[in-house]
Amino acid sequence: MPSTSSSHKIDVRKERSGLILLKFGGSVITFKEKPLSPNMECINHLSRIIASIDKPLIIVHGGGSFGHYWSVKYEMHTKPARYDLKGVSVVHESMIALNELLVKGLIESGAKPYSVMPSVFMHGLEPIVKRIEELEAIAVGGAVPVTFGDIVHVAEQNYSILSGDALMTILAEALLPSKVIFLVNVDGLYGDVGTQNIIREINYETYKSATFSKTTLDVTGGMNRKIEEGLKIAASGIDVVLVNGLKPQRVLNAINGCDFEGTLIRHEERRG
Amino acid sequence: MPSTSSSHKIDVRKERSGLILLKFGGSVITFKEKPLSPNMECINHLSRIIASIDKPLIIVHGGGSFGHYWSVKYEMHTKPARYDLKGVSVVHESMIALNELLVKGLIESGAKPYSVMPSVFMHGLEPIVKRIEELEAIAVGGAVPVTFGDIVHVAEQNYSILSGDALMTILAEALLPSKVIFLVNVDGLYGDVGTQNIIREINYETYKSATFSKTTLDVTGGMNRKIEEGLKIAASGIDVVLVNGLKPQRVLNAINGCDFEGTLIRHEERRG
Numbered sequence: 389m390p391s392t393s394s395s396h397k398i399d400v401r402k403e404r405s406g407l408i409l410l411k412f413g414g415s416v417i418t419f420k421e422k423p424l425s426p427n428m429e430c431i432n433h434l435s436r437i438i439a440s441i442d443k444p445l446i447i448v449h450g451g452g453s454f455g456h457y458w459s460v461k462y463e464m465h466t467k468p469a470r471y472d473l474k475g476v477s478v479v480h481e482s483m484i485a486l487n488e489l490l491v492k493g494l495i496e497s498g499a500k501p502y503s504v505m506p507s508v509f510m511h512g513l514e515p516i517v518k519r520i521e522e523l524e525a526i527a528v529g530g531a532v533p534v535t536f537g538d539i540v541h542v543a544e545q546n547y548s549i550l551s552g553d554a555l556m557t558i559l560a561e562a563l564l565p566s567k568v569i570f571l572v573n574v575d576g577l578y579g580d581v582g583t584q585n586i587i588r589e590i591n592y593e594t595y596k597s598a599t600f601s602k603t604t605l606d607v608t609g610g611m612n613r614k615i616e617e618g619l620k621i622a623a624s625g626i627d628v629v630l631v632n633g634l635k636p637q638r639v640l641n642a643i644n645g646c647d648f649e650g651t652l653i654r655h656e657e658r659r660g
Numbered sequence: 661m662p663s664t665s666s667s668h669k670i671d672v673r674k675e676r677s678g679l680i681l682l683k684f685g686g687s688v689i690t691f692k693e694k695p696l697s698p699n700m701e702c703i704n705h706l707s708r709i710i711a712s713i714d715k716p717l718i719i720v721h722g723g724g725s726f727g728h729y730w731s732v733k734y735e736m737h738t739k740p741a742r743y744d745l746k747g748v749s750v751v752h753e754s755m756i757a758l759n760e761l762l763v764k765g766l767i768e769s770g771a772k773p774y775s776v777m778p779s780v781f782m783h784g785l786e787p788i789v790k791r792i793e794e795l796e797a798i799a800v801g802g803a804v805p806v807t808f809g810d811i812v813h814v815a816e817q818n819y820s821i822l823s824g825d826a827l828m829t830i831l832a833e834a835l836l837p838s839k840v841i842f843l844v845n846v847d848g849l850y851g852d853v854g855t856q857n858i859i860r861e862i863n864y865e866t867y868k869s870a871t872f873s874k875t876t877l878d879v880t881g882g883m884n885r886k887i888e889e890g891l892k893i894a895a896s897g898i899d900v901v902l903v904n905g906l907k908p909q910r911v912l913n914a915i916n917g918c919d920f921e922g923t924l925i926r927h928e929e930r931r932g
Contacts, residue, residue: 473772473803481763484775488760491753500745502813503756508779511791519783522813529817531745541774541794545801 407444407524407565408643411556413614414452414537415573416633417490423457424482426489433636434571435490435497441643444527446559447490447501447534450552454486455479455537459549466549468512468542476547479539487536494532502531505538506550510558512542513550520562553617560621568621569642570614571633576651577615591654592619618653628653679716679796679837680915683828685886686724686809687845688905689762695729696754698761705908706843707762707769713915716799718831719773719806722824726758727751727809731821738821740784740814748819751811759808766804774803777810778822782830784814785822792834825889832893840893841914842886843905848923849887863926864891890925900925 412434419425438445450456459465462475487503494501504526509519523533537552553570560568576586595615618628631642631650641648684706691697710717722728731737734747759775766773776798781791795805809824825842832840848858867887890900903914903922913920 473801474767476803477763477767477772477774480774481760481767484756484760484763488753488756491749491756495746495749495753500749502749502752503777505775505777505780508777525816526813529745531748541798544797 407446407527407563408441408567408569409556409559409563409565410445410447410643411552411570411614412447412449412490413570413572413633414450414454414456414552416452416571417449418452418454418486420453420456423453424485425453426486428489428493430634431490431493432497434633434639435493435499437636437640437643438494438532439497439499440640443643444524445532446523446527446563446565447532448552448555448559449487449490449534449536451479451483451486451537455483455539458482459539464539464547464549466551466554468546468548470545471539471547473545476539479549483536483538487534491534494534500531501534502526504533504535506535506555507538507540509535510540510550510555512540513548515558515562517562520559523559524563551613553613557617557620560626561624564624564626566626567643567645568618568626568628569639570618570628570630571639572611572614572630573632573634574611575632575635575649576630577611586649587651589652589654590615591622592656595619615653622653622655625655625657627655679718679799679835680713680839680841681828681831681835681837682717682719682915683824683842683886684719684721684762685842685844685905686722686726686728686824688724688843689721690724690726690758692725692728695725696757697725698758700761700765702906703762703765704769706905706911707765707771709908709912709915710766710804711770712912715915716796717804718795718799718835718837719804720824720827720831721759721762721806721808723751723755723758723809727755727811730754731811736811736819736821738823738826740818740820742817743811743819745817748811751821755808755810759806763806766806772803773806774798776805776807778807778827779810779812781807782812782822782827784812785820787830787834789834792831795831796835823885825885829889829892832898833896836896836898838898839915839917840890840898840900841911842890842900842902843911844883844886844902845904845906846883847904847907847921848902849883858921859923861924861926862887863894864928867891887925894925894927897927897929899927 458479464471491501491503526533540550621628629642631638638648730751736743763773763775798805812822893900901914903910910920
């Protein structure tokens with residue numbers, strides 16, 4: 389039975405490079421209800437936190453009311469297809485615009501971001517391991533790679549949405565970071581419908597056996613999707629944390645390995 | 661003796677895909693004397709021209725008063741070195757900001773731009789031929805790849821400026837486009853110091869033997885550099901054109917193969 393007390397520590401499972409992989413949810417860095425509206429207050433808070441961290445970091449961010457908004461309007465999905473090229477241009481440009489706002493905020497706070505569109509390390513939907521390892525080299529060298537969900541060219545006239553959450557799984561599996569943290573706009577995973585308590589800790593078995601309240605699924609986001617990507621990452625032997633990105637102190641605690649409020653997806657021991 | 665009449669046609673040497681490779685000079689899309697100031701009027705004019713072209717196009721742009729301005733301030737060069745990471749962040753972000761302004765202008769004019777940071781098809785300073793060929797596939801499919809001079813990660817803590825002009829040579833040599841056009845902020849290559857006439861046509865021999873007025877060399881741009889990259893490209897068997905990007909009709913004429921005013925760098929027959 390999953391416990392419901394409100395805080396805990398993350399086990400430190402891997403110290404390969406002390407790399408921390410962070411997802412800034414679209415619902416955290418934008419106002420999802422208002423098209424093309426960044427949450428600059430939140431971006432600035434998170435930027436100050438990032439600037440204070442002295443460990444190798446990689447940030448992935450979502451689309452929120454930028455890319456996600458447009459991808460819905462143009463009916464684009466996480467499968468390669470011959471989408472309307474105007475939509476391709478618009479979605480891609482909106483993600484670059486959001487990325488640029490985040491990166492500017494990071495620079496202003498004293499961080500050293502280095503923006504990397506996903507096509508740098510992905511060939512269509514296929515990871516390029518050597519380029520992913522280069523992201524770690526950039527991070528270890530002191531800059532912070534910042535990548536994002538995007539619309540990527542696959543082949544000929546086919547493009548596909550590639551979600552930020554899927555990128556998290558791809559990067560985690562390739563790099564085996566010491567921590568994987570998803571910033572979301574709620575306190576964590578809520579228990580049964582109607583409860584105000586967040587679930588302190590889950591794993592594959594407890595998740596599949598229980599009934600959890602589900603937020604509305606959107607194209608690429610949604611709590612369900614994050615938990616599923618989190619479970620995949622946990623299956624690689626890494627603890628995954630969901631924490632409220634609108635509460636910066638909790639984010640700092642999670643990054644620093646202190647007690648924090650949120651949901652831990654406990655890793656599985658890696659097999660052979 | 662180079663002729664000096666004012667207009668001519670480009671020989672159509674290669675119709676491999678009808679691909680046109682265009683450089684938007686930083687001096688054309690920004691006001692170079694004023695830091696971080698885009699020339700939106702020019703961007704909008706050029707965008708309307710691009711939207712009217714029904715051939716495969718790839719655009720490369722320079723940094724002007726965005727990236728170039730910052731790269732000078734942070735003393736960065738086209739050689740890998742352990743540059744100040746703040747400078748790396750700032751230069752990279754400024755190029756993305758300029759790119760985003762251009763891409764937005766292109767979208768508003770009805771073009772279908774697809775922004776591609778150079779690290780997508782370059783591994784440090786080394787071209788990735790398969791990814792460069794993918795740019796052509798994107799262009800043939802109806803979108804317009806837009807890439808740019810940038811600061812790229814090379815290895816560990818080393819980064820390097822990679823100029824838009826160098827990218828033009830790399831892309832031209834890999835893709836053998838039918839036309840290569842550099843948009844600059846003057847009418848073409850001027851003859852001897854003091855002359856008002858542009859040189860109609862040059863090639864390797866005539867360039868090396870003559871005295872031409874030279875504009876002040878900056879880190880990556882300058883007429884001298886463009887002529888040198890143009891000569892390298894011409895050595896691959898492709899005609900190269902320099903035309904004034906602030907005179908949009910000339911740009912359209914050059915793209916469409918009509919008589920235009922500017923300087924032609926005549927290709928050399930390719931050996932073996």
